[in-house]
Every structure is written in structure tokens, then in C-alpha cells.
Amino acid sequence: MNVKKDKFEHWSAEDSATLYGINDWGAGYFHVNEKGELTISPNPDKDAPAVSLPDIVQGIRERGMNMPVLIRVSNILESRINQLHASFRKAIEQTKYQGKYKGVFPIKVNQQQQVVQDISRYGREFHHGLEAGSKAELIAALGTLHDPEACVVCNGYKDEEFVDLALFASMLGYRCILVIEMPSELDVIIERSRMLKVKPMIGVRMKLSTRAGGKWTESGGDRSVFGLNTAQLMELVDYLKKEDMLDCLRLLHYHIGSQIPNIRDIRSGVQEASRVYIGLVQEGAPMGYLDLGGGLAVDYDGSHTNYQHSRNYTIDEYCVDIIETVGELLTEANVPHPDIITESGRATVAYSSILLFNILDVARFDPVTIPDKIPENAHDLTKDLMNILSNINQKNLQEFFHDAIYNRDELRLLFKNGRISLRERALVESAFWHIMAVANKEAQKLAYIPDEFEDLDAQLADIYYANFSVFQSLPDSWAIHQVFPIVPIHRLNERPTRSGILSDITCDCDGKVDKFVDLHDELHTLPLHELKPDEEYYLGVFLVGAYQETLGDLHNLLGDTNVVSITISPDGHFDIDKEIEGDSVGDVLSYVEYDSKELITFFRSVAERAVRKKMITPAQRKTITNAFEDGIRGYTYFER
Numbered sequence: 226m227n228v229k230k231d232k233f234e235h236w237s238a239e240d241s242a243t244l245y246g247i248n249d250w251g252a253g254y255f256h257v258n259e260k261g262e263l264t265i266s267p268n269p270d271k272d273a274p275a276v277s278l279p280d281i282v283q284g285i286r287e288r289g290m291n292m293p294v295l296i297r298v299s300n301i302l303e304s305r306i307n308q309l310h311a312s313f314r315k316a317i318e319q320t321k322y323q324g325k326y327k328g329v330f331p332i333k334v335n336q337q338q339q340v341v342q343d344i345s346r347y348g349r350e351f352h353h354g355l356e357a358g359s360k361a362e363l364i365a366a367l368g369t370l371h372d373p374e375a376c377v378v379c380n381g382y383k384d385e386e387f388v389d390l391a392l393f394a395s396m397l398g399y400r401c402i403l404v405i406e407m408p409s410e411l412d413v414i415i416e417r418s419r420m421l422k423v424k425p426m427i428g429v430r431m432k433l434s435t436r437a438g439g440k441w442t443e444s445g446g447d448r449s450v451f452g453l454n455t456a457q458l459m460e461l462v463d464y465l466k467k468e469d470m471l472d473c474l475r476l477l478h479y480h481i482g483s484q485i486p487n488i489r490d491i492r493s494g495v496q497e498a499s500r501v502y503i504g505l506v507q508e509g510a511p512m513g514y515l516d517l518g519g520g521l522a523v524d525y526d527g528s529h530t531n532y533q534h535s536r537n538y539t540i541d542e543y544c545v546d547i548i549e550t551v552g553e554l555l556t557e558a559n560v561p562h563p564d565i566i567t568e569s570g571r572a573t574v575a576y577s578s579i580l581l582f583n584i585l586d587v588a589r590f591d592p593v594t595i596p597d598k599i600p601e602n603a604h605d606l607t608k609d610l611m612n613i614l615s616n617i618n619q620k621n622l623q624e625f626f627h628d629a630i631y632n633r634d635e636l637r638l639l640f641k642n643g644r645i646s647l648r649e650r651a652l653v654e655s656a657f658w659h660i661m662a663v664a665n666k667e668a669q670k671l672a673y674i675p676d677e678f679e680d681l682d683a684q685l686a687d688i689y690y691a692n693f694s695v696f697q698s699l700p701d702s703w704a705i706h707q708v709f710p711i712v713p714i715h716r717l718n719e720r721p722t723r724s725g726i727l728s729d730i731t732c733d734c735d736g737k738v739d740k741f742v743d744l745h746d747e748l749h750t751l752p753l754h755e756l757k758p759d760e761e762y763y764l765g766v767f768l769v770g771a772y773q774e775t776l777g778d779l780h781n782l783l784g785d786t787n788v789v790s791i792t793i794s795p796d797g798h799f800d801i802d803k804e805i806e807g808d809s810v811g812d813v814l815s816y817v818e819y820d821s822k823e824l825i826t827f828f829r830s831v832a833e834r835a836v837r838k839k840m841i842t843p844a845q846r847k848t849i850t851n852a853f854e855d856g857i858r859g860y861t862y863f864e865r
């Protein structure tokens with residue numbers, strides 16, 4: 226449908242920046258240049274160089290890579306780590322806190338080797354460590370980082386093999402901490418450490434009563450599935466005392482949820498945990514580390530509120546609140562300040578990845594024109610519908626809206642029963658959608674939009690067919706209705722005159738994006754440009770570096786996208802550091818147990834039979850089987 230066209234005579238790049246909220250959610254990494262192109266900067270400094278995303282797309286295409294592509298910007302990752310450490314350093318200095326800050330990156334948030342390697346490299350000067358939640362993640366951590374001052378925090382359920390691996394790591398000088406999630410893990414740790422003659426560093430995960438708001442509220446509270454309650458914690462302390470191993474208890478861990486939108490919950494959690502920490506020291510445990518888990522949120526919609534996709538605090542405020550709370554409570558209790566660990570995943574990696582894709586086609590919402598005169602013999606309900614169309618206005622909006630739906634439904638029934646003609650039904654449908662378009666326009670002018678009109682925008686929107694899979698590249702958009710900023714990466718100095726939703730190329734009605742970021746609410750449609758003939762239209766989904774890559778699945782056998790890793794140089798150029806080709810059709814078929822050779826052999830024999838039956842010539846057989854084999858080698862997405 227048309228965006229209020231007449232209202233804007235002129236449109237500038239700044240108008241687009243405001244419309245899409247780029248300065249609100251972009252955190253200083255994303256801007257629009259005067260050519261109307263979206264740009265990336267390596268850090269939020271005002272004078273940082275900016276690289277145009279369309280230039281990057283062109284560079285990628287010239288190198289022969291197809292859309293969709295996931296871009297990883299190494300400098301942004303570096304900037305995020307620097308920022309986190311700078312904020313904690315500032316808070317520590319300001320409050321004269323006596324401990325240090327030791328960040329760890331939870332591998333599960335983005336397990337890709339290049340990302341974990343980059344984090345380890347950029348975090349080296351700060352002794353930034355890794356968090357592993359499984360044996361595989363521990364192996365990834367130990368094979369990536371060896372810094373005796375960086376922590377390797379082992380969460381998750383642990384069998385003997387997991388425990389052995391962590392103990393061997395301790396023997397090699399890794400600062401590897403085994404966090405007990407379930408009371409039964411302690412026996413294995415005691416037994417294996419005695420056997421291997423190594424003193425373990427033990428941590429314990431606590432179920433706090435504090436619950437954080439937002440989507441992950443179940444991660445906290447008494448009924449959370451992970452961690453020990455206070456009674457179990459006391460049993461653990463007594464058991465360690467009995468085994469003469471209380472001196473191994475070094476860390477208290479908790480995690481009350483990811484993406485905590487409200488700073489009050491963060492403060493409340495750290496307050497409760499500080500009290501538990503004090504209690505453990507008073508019981509005689511040496512301790513030394515307080516690990517707050519994840520939760521530092523990303524402001525996906527840029528609203529800076531306690532809405533679930535946002536946060537009502539800055540990183541600086543997060544750090545000060547934590548350091549101040551722990552410092553004050555522990556000083557008061559005369560307990561030495563511990564080193565603070567956070568397991569910030571989302572806030573570390575979200576900004577550095579961008580998904581780019583092209584639009585393949587558009588289904589426009591343009592109701593066909595209605596003839597001036599309606600047939601004499603039209604049904605009374607049809608005439609009534611036409612009357613609604615002529616007379617609907619703000620005052621009768623709700624009444625006429627409901628009447629139109631009633632009439633349309635009744636007339637559909639009449640059509641089923643053979644009482645009105647196909648041509649009359651077509652007229653009814655067109656009139657109905659015209660009425661809906663007027664109703665939507667009028668409803669937008671109301672101070673409060675009644676519930677029944679909320680979805681109308683999306684129903685009247687154009688459908689832009691996008692070359693990607695929601696299930697593979699934005700699983701959280703489908704599974705938990707996470708919103709991500711989505712913006713055209715060019716033509717931003719042109720007024721977007723259409724509004725649309727995105728449909729991906731899976732054959733699934735859930736394969737769509739119809740929720741978009743907004744400062745005040747979620748939008749049901751996205752302002753977009755008309756497609757131009759013979760010109761690609763590219764969109765970017767931003768802030769997709771956390772959780773999306775490995776949670777994605779192979780719905781409709783659309784596989785991993787191409788990945789390109791870039792570094793922005795100080796002179797404003799970009800270097801492509803690494804290209805990782807996405808899955809081929811053969812790759813995804815092998816994941817679901819097909820053998821490409823078998824498929825080819827079968828298909829060739831079908832083609833040979835067709836030659837024998839003279840359905841095709843041998844030359845045609847060659848063309849057809851070549852196309853089949855090329856298909857197996859090709860990208861799983863639309864190529865052009």
C-alpha cells in the first residue's frame with residue numbers, strides 16, 4: 226500500500242535515518258551518508274571512518290559471491306570488548322573497588338570459530354576468558370585460548386569426561402573453574418580430582434529468588450531449572466568441609482536471564498548474590514570470584530526503555546550499578562572484594578554481524594479500481610457495501626468497518642450457494658479492500674487505535690519476497706518474536722513510498738517478518754521503496770551476531786548463508802579477511818542423509834530411459850543431467 230505520499234515534498238538521508246531509527250539502535254556503528262547509503266563505522270567515535278554497505282555488497286558480488294551474505298565486522302567486535310572493559314575499569318576507579326573485572330564470552334551465543342578467535346584476540350590485553358556449557362564448547366575454548374589469567378568457566382551438566390578435561394586444563398595452567406549446577410556433580414569432581422591429584426577450582430551456581438523481566442524471566446526465581454537453592458548450597462558447603470575441600474570453593478555464579486531490560490532487576494540480583502557471597506565467605510570458603518552470568522541487554526529498537534527488546538540503562542550504568550552494589554555490601558560486611566565476572570554474550574557480539582539480502586519480487590497491495598456504476602441486479606448486500614465505501618469516515622469508522630466485514634462474509638456465502646456471480650464476487654472483494662484501506666488510513670489518525678485495526682496495516686501491506694530463510698538466518702524472529710532493525714541499505718535519500726512485510730523463500734507461512742522496530746511500539750509494516758526494473762534492491766538485518774547463527778535450521782533445505790568477514794581500515798577502506806562459502810545443495814542434502822552420488826546415478830538412469838523411449842535426445846540428456854549436477858553443487862538460495 227502507499228505510504229502518505231503527498232505529505233513529503235522532499236526526502237533526505239536524515240529523514241531515512243529518523244524513519245528507521247538508525248541513530249537510536251545503531252549505537253554509533255551505523256549511519257546514512259549523503260548518497261543515501263547505509264554505512265558502517267568500526268567504533269562509535271564521531272571521527273571514525275565509515276564504509277558504505279552497498280560498496281561492500283559490490284565488492285562481494287565482484288568476487289563472485291551471491292546474496293544472502295552474512296557480514297561480520299571484526300572492528301565492531303573489538304570495539305564492543307574495549308567498551309565493556311573501559312566501562313568496568315571506569316566504575317572500578319570511580320568507586321575505589323578493590324577487585325578486578327574478568328569478562329568471559331559464553332561460546333553458545335556465537336560458536337563460530339572465527340568469532341571466538343577474534344574475541345580471544347581482542348580480549349587478550351584484558352584477560353577476557355571464555356564460558357563453556359558443554360564438552361564441545363570446552364574443547365573449543367581450550368583449543369583457542371591459553372592465558373593463565375583468563376578464566377574458563379565451565380557451566381552446564383558435567384559427566385566424568387567433562388570434569389577430567391577441565392582438570393587436565395588446570396594441570397596445564399588454564400584458570401578453569403568447574404561450576405556445580407547440580408548437587409550430584411560434586412561427587413564426580415571430588416573423585417576425579419583426587420584420582421588425578423589436582424586441586425580443582427570449584428564454583429557453584431545459585432538459584433536466586435530475583436527474577437528479571439523480559440523474555441527470559443524463567444531463568445531466575447525459585448523454580449528455575451539451573452543451580453542450587455540455599456538449602457542445597459549449605460549441604461554443598463558442609464560436604465566440602467567434610468571432605469576437607471572447602472578451600473576449593475572459589476566462585477559464586479548466577480544467571481537470571483538474557484536481555485534484562487530493567488536495571489532495577491540487575492541491581493536486585495547482584496544485591497542478593499552479594500549477600501550469598503558474604504555468607505559463603507563467612508562459612509570459611511576462600512571464594513574470590515562473583516560471576517553474574519549474562520543479561521546485559523541490547524537496545525534492538527533504540528527506545529532506551531524497559532521494553533523487552535530494549536534496555537533502560539547504558540553499559541556505563543550497568544557497570545557502575547554492579548560494582549557499587551557489590552563494593553558497598555562487601556565493605557560493610559568486612560569481606561574482601563571479589564573479582565567480578567560477567568558472561569556477556571549478546572551485548573558483545575550482536576552488533577558485529579549484518580545479514581544482507583536482495584528482494585526477488587513484490588506482490589503489491591493495490592485493490593483494483595471499482596466501476597462507477599454497479600449492476601442494477603446486484604445483491605442488496607453488495608449495494609450496501611458500495612454505500613459503506615462512499616460514506617465511511619472517522620465518525621462511523623468502527624460501525625462501518627464491522628458492517629463491511631459482515632457483508633463481505635455473507636456475500637461469500639451467497640457465492641458458495643450460487644446466488645451471486647463470480648464477477649459480482651470480484652466486485653465485492655475489491656470494494657471490501659478499498660474500505661479496509663480507507664479504514665486503516667482513518668484509524669491511524671485516531672489518538673488511540675482500537676484493537677481490531679491493529680493488524681490491518683500488515684494485511685494491506687505489499688509483500689516483498691526476500692532472498693533468505695527466516696528459519697536459517699533469523700530463528701529468533703520466528704521462534705520468540707524477537708525484533709531486529711531492518712533497513713534498505715541504499716536509496717535512503719529517496720522517500721520510501723510503499724509499506725510492506727517480508728516473506729522469505731521457504732514455502733512456510735511462518736517464513737515472514739511482519740514486526741519491525743519502532744521507538745514507541747512494534748510496527749507491523751516496513752517503509753520500503755518501489756522496485757526499479759533491472760536494479761537490485763538490498764536490505765540489511767542488523768544486530769544479528771548473537772544466537773542466530775547456530776540456532777538456525779534447515780527448513781526447506783535452505784542452508785548456511787555465505788559469510789564474509791571484513792575489517793575497516795583507518796583510511797576508510799575495507800579488507801575482506803575471510804570468505805566462508807555457504808552450504809551447497811549437496812551439503813544440506815548430506816545433512817539429511819542423502820548421498821549426492823546416489824542421487825546423480827538415479828537421475829542419470831531416469832534420463833537414459835527417456836532417451837531409450839525417444840522422449841529426449843542424447844544431447845538433451847547431457848544438458849539435463851548437467852543441470853542436475855550443477856544444482857547439487859550450487860548455493861541453496863536464489864542465484865542471479
Ligand SMILES: Cc1ncc(COP(=O)(O)O)c(C=O)c1O
Binds near residue numbers: 331518521
Ligand atoms: C549461563 C549463561 N551465561 C551467559 C549467557 C549469555 O547471556 P547474554 O547473551 O544475555 O549475555 C547465558 C544465556 O542465556 C547463559 O545461560
